[in-house]
Structures are given as structure tokens and as C-alpha cells.
Amino acid sequence: MRLHRCFLLALLCGQAYAYEMPATPRDRNETMLLSPTDPKLQSPPKRTVYVDRKGGLLTQVRIGVSITPYKIVTTRLRDGRVNKQPVEEVTVNRVLKTKTEKINHFFVDDWHIETVPVQFIKRAKKLVMRLNVYRRYGSYGDFEETVGSVEIRGTLRRGQDGIHIFEGIEEKTLNNKDGEPLLKIAAGFSESKLAL
Numbered sequence: 475m476r477l478h479r480c481f482l483l484a485l486l487c488g489q490a491y492a493y494e495m496p497a498t499p500r501d502r503n504e505t506m507l508l509s510p511t512d513p514k515l516q517s518p519p520k521r522t523v524y525v526d527r528k529g530g531l532l533t534q535v536r537i538g539v540s541i542t543p544y545k546i547v548t549t550r551l552r553d554g555r556v557n558k559q560p561v562e563e564v565t566v567n568r569v570l571k572t573k574t575e576k577i578n579h580f581f582v583d584d585w586h587i588e589t590v591p592v593q594f595i596k597r598a599k600k601l602v603m604r605l606n607v608y609r610r611y612g613s614y615g616d617f618e619e620t621v622g623s624v625e626i627r628g629t630l631r632r633g634q635d636g637i638h639i640f641e642g643i644e645e646k647t648l649n650n651k652d653g654e655p656l657l658k659i660a661a662g663f664s665e666s667k668l669a670l
Contacts, residue, residue: 533574535630537640541566541585542658560655571637574601584610586618599630601640605661607648622648626661639663
């Protein structure tokens, strides 16, 4: 019994595929073109899976973040004293999609947020992550200044799309070198709603 070889060959244009028919004495080189929508070539849709260097799966997590910068308003009183008052500016809410086993970077307005995983217990689905915050300067954000960090602790709940949702809230006010409030940051979700 003769073995027949069958294989698919993707053409450079990516629009059609060549399928070699089983070899017979008279049509040894006969080929036919198949469309990418042909049932013979269809496969189930593949979901992107992130794998670390050791071969373990990386868990994706959504973390809600609210950033409220402060502006220091200076006023001079009648007796000559200077009064400095922090005033809250516009609050910015974002949802960060991060991975539990690697450092991720996010840029929100004039701020650079770095998520650093501290502890992740897969079986208990508990996560501890540190958010380092940097202020960006320059026309293209070339320069950065460390503002501070906030550590968040919570549990993970699997979402409908397979991406986990971080449940747990932590809020902190970061000060500048003079001790004046510079930024208020809140991170996390409460009952799958943005708790900010």
C-alpha cells in the first residue's frame, strides 16, 4: 500500500492556499486552490495566551485606577503672610490591563504608572501588587520624577472574557518634597464596579 502525502502551502499573499492531492501515476503534480473560508481549512478561533520564560501561563488582570492631581494655589493675605492651599484638579479614571507575573507600564496624561507584582497565590487567587507613580516632564515626557507608590491587596474574580478582575480598594495621597499633596491615587474595584 502506497502512502500519500498531503500538505498545505500558504502563498505569500495570504489569500489562497495550495493543497496537493494524493499522488497518482497520472496526476502527480495536480493542485487545486482553496479559499481561506473553505471548511477544510477552518479551525476554532484561538485566544491569545501569554506564557512566561519558565513556561507558566501569565494571568491577565483588570485594575481600576483613579488619579486626582493637586494644584497648589498661593495667596497673599493682607498682613503679608503667604497662604498655600491644595486644590483638586480633574479626576482621571482608567482601567489598566496588567499581567500578574511581569512588570507593566502605563502612561496616563502626565503620569507614568508601573505595576510591579509582589505576591500572587494562584490557588487562593490572591494578589499583592505595587503601583509606582512617576511624573513626566518635557514636551514628549522624556524626564520623569518619582512621586511615590501604593501597594494594593485583593482577590481575583474571573471575568466573562477570561480576564480576571481585581477586587479590593486602596487609596493613598502622595506628597511632594515639601510635604504638600501632589496626587491622590485610588486603585481597585469593589463588586466589579469602579470604586472611585
